[in-house]
Amino acid sequence: MAEVELQKVTKMFGALQVIHGVDLTISSGEFVVFVGPSGSGKSTLLRMVSGLETVSDGDVLIDGEDMTFAEPSERGIAMVFQSYALYPHMNVYNNMAFNLRLSRYSKAEAKKLVHDAARILRIEDLLDRSPAELSGGQRQRVAIGRAIVRKPKVFLFDEPLSNLDAALRVQMRLEIERLHRELDATMIYVTHDQVEAMTMADRIVVLDKGSIQQVGTPMELYKRPKNLFVAGFIGSPKMNFFDAKVSSDGSENVHLVANSKTTFKLPNLRLNANDDLTVGVRPEEISVYTSIAEVPDTHIAMTARVDAVERLGNINYGYFNVGAEELVIAQIMGHTDLDHGQQIVFGVPKAELHVFDSAGQSLTAG
Amino acid sequence: MSKKRKGSFSVSRFAVYSMLGFGLIFYGVPLLWLFVAGTRSQVSLFSDPVFTIGTWAQAKETWHDLTSYNDFQILNWAKNSVIYSLGGVSLSLATAIPAGYALAVTEFPGRKSILVLTLIAMITPSQAIVLPIFLELLALGLNNTYLGLILATGFFPFGIYLSYVFFSSSLPKGVMDSARVDGCNRFQLFIHIALPLAKPVIALVAFFSFLANWSNYFLAFVLLSSEKLFNLPLGLTALINSSGALENQAANDIPIRMPEAIQAAIVVVAPVLVVFLMAQRYVRTGMLAGAEKG
Ligand SMILES: Nc1ncnc2c1ncn2[C@@H]1O[C@H](COP(=O)(O)OP(=O)(O)OP(=O)(O)O)[C@@H](O)[C@H]1O
Ligand SMILES: [Mg+2]
Numbered sequence: 071m072a073e074v075e076l077q078k079v080t081k082m083f084g085a086l087q088v089i090h091g092v093d094l095t096i097s098s099g100e101f102v103v104f105v106g107p108s109g110s111g112k113s114t115l116l117r118m119v120s121g122l123e124t125v126s127d128g129d130v131l132i133d134g135e136d137m138t139f140a141e142p143s144e145r146g147i148a149m150v151f152q153s154y155a156l157y158p159h160m161n162v163y164n165n166m167a168f169n170l171r172l173s174r175y176s177k178a179e180a181k182k183l184v185h186d187a188a189r190i191l192r193i194e195d196l197l198d199r200s201p202a203e204l205s206g207g208q209r210q211r212v213a214i215g216r217a218i219v220r221k222p223k224v225f226l227f228d229e230p231l232s233n234l235d236a237a238l239r240v241q242m243r244l245e246i247e248r249l250h251r252e253l254d255a256t257m258i259y260v261t262h263d264q265v266e267a268m269t270m271a272d273r274i275v276v277l278d279k280g281s282i283q284q285v286g287t288p289m290e291l292y293k294r295p296k297n298l299f300v301a302g303f304i305g306s307p308k309m310n311f312f313d314a315k316v317s318s319d320g321s322e323n324v325h326l327v328a329n330s331k332t333t334f335k336l337p338n339l340r341l342n343a344n345d346d347l348t349v350g351v352r353p354e355e356i357s358v359y360t361s362i363a364e365v366p367d368t369h370i371a372m373t374a375r376v377d378a379v380e381r382l383g384n385i386n387y388g389y390f391n392v393g394a395e396e397l398v399i400a401q402i403m404g405h406t407d408l409d410h411g412q413q414i415v416f417g418v419p420k421a422e423l424h425v426f427d428s429a430g431q432s433l434t435a436g
Numbered sequence: 437m438s439k440k441r442k443g444s445f446s447v448s449r450f451a452v453y454s455m456l457g458f459g460l461i462f463y464g465v466p467l468l469w470l471f472v473a474g475t476r477s478q479v480s481l482f483s484d485p486v487f488t489i490g491t492w493a494q495a496k497e498t499w500h501d502l503t504s505y506n507d508f509q510i511l512n513w514a515k516n517s518v519i520y521s522l523g524g525v526s527l528s529l530a531t532a533i534p535a536g537y538a539l540a541v542t543e544f545p546g547r548k549s550i551l552v553l554t555l556i557a558m559i560t561p562s563q564a565i566v567l568p569i570f571l572e573l574l575a576l577g578l579n580n581t582y583l584g585l586i587l588a589t590g591f592f593p594f595g596i597y598l599s600y601v602f603f604s605s606s607l608p609k610g611v612m613d614s615a616r617v618d619g620c621n622r623f624q625l626f627i628h629i630a631l632p633l634a635k636p637v638i639a640l641v642a643f644f645s646f647l648a649n650w651s652n653y654f655l656a657f658v659l660l661s662s663e664k665l666f667n668l669p670l671g672l673t674a675l676i677n678s679s680g681a682l683e684n685q686a687a688n689d690i691p692i693r694m695p696e697a698i699q700a701a702i703v704v705v706a707p708v709l710v711v712f713l714m715a716q717r718y719v720r721t722g723m724l725a726g727a728e729k730g
Contacts, residue, residue, distance in 0.1 A: 155610030
């Protein structure tokens, strides 16, 4: 258990700056997930915490101690890699005992620690096998086992499950969550999987282009994304966006750019005349109606043509063409008769709108 | 695309197989003949059809003549060859593998220039540097010693290059990272991780170094003048020249004639074949299987 603190951490690869002054404090025992698109710097940031990558500027503190220049092995961390990274020339037991051997544990002690870890991960039967004789899931279990043997203060995971198939991923996800509860250790977990981030994290750190976009609990990020990037990144299917414009009289009246007849009021947002806005709404907030008259006052009514309907059994996704380039996605629970080509009316609840200014910053997140 | 059944005739297949066939015959037949001819007598070699197989007794007699001649000197040469080769292979492995590793995984000033120098040294023919080496060993008093020749052949830039290529392309990065997190320092990283994974390239470097050392003629010729220190290539050349075995001279008392010369050639060739078969097994084992994602 340890606190991890990043202070104005920067990373340059040659002249290319890939991490821009990241400030982040991760509390002891917390499960923090880094998410972001490919190339956003998630792995680089994690590797700077581990010491595998040097820090160009700023400080890394673990447990209050300045570890900026410490060797990876001095930091009290353990890391699990996407590629498993088992030692191919050692059997499972020796893979797990390697660190203990280097730290000069006695044979008996090492044996006990390895067996304890193997029991926790249910890989006691595999100890004599070589990595080549294991399935992907078993390999990742061994890699996690290898990490817990050394009782690290901080666990670092870099997309540990992305080489596994969907079912196994769910199982391992639960396993890692169980480990987190049992070991009560600080964990930093990199993923690009929405579900992993939402379900596992105490807090999510959203990264884009080497900068933190927002830090918060999964629900905070989902309910109150601070900017367009986070709004579009968190949530699947993603939030629907509409370009909008504040009316020229500078009042609370706003109309959609795609259809100036769709007007609505956005009170309490301190809008300026002619401001360009983006309004967003989550797919599950959209309701479908048979006629305009049916749409309640609390909703903005829009007409659309159904482009496609995806039926997943318990849930359906409707893709609506409102004349804009992007289709509007609506989540429809249960059964639906909607079909391709049909003209429909849907309503967007004003209370659930996310409003962003022209710089992409949220006006509604507060 | 038309589906082609496996094994059906096609021009490219035919071309490939005829080329392979030609190679097999052109290079294989002389080798095969060598092993067959070792069992035949001088007379048989001149009169019988090309691939006649001789007798076991004849082969044994030839072998006896060859090995016992001049106080078993050929056995001494063979022993010398083994010493030179073991020494040369060990020394070139001990230098080439760490050197290639350092060039591949670390960043230090002058790394690029060292690589270029290695390449230049690799393509420089040994004849070009034999004189300076001779003078150097003379100055050190090491000419005409085992150590002198071993030191000279331990310099193996091709091995460094092979090792460099292996380490820069085949070391799984995640495994190395993982070992660093587990607490390996640079030296332990090499000993515990890189070296065990490098079996294929160790076998490869050892094989090429062995090949160069075992058949080393020119450097040995320049550095060694005492017959007692000769290796096999040097000794056999001397033997065959002095006995006139291949010159069809009037009979002399030296029991070294054509069959003996043929068996002597087998003594030189056979270890190379054996070592090749041993080495290739290592080269082909998939040491890295299972380390990273399938
Ligand atoms: N060793 C390196 N040298 C130069 N640039 C690098 C190096 N490693 C990473 N980068 C660059 O740094 C940026 C961030 O890379 P990083 O691997 O951290 O991204 P990531 O968020 O982990 O992406 P992914 O989801 O694809 O793993 C990328 O633009 C990448 O090209
Ligand atoms: Mg990454």
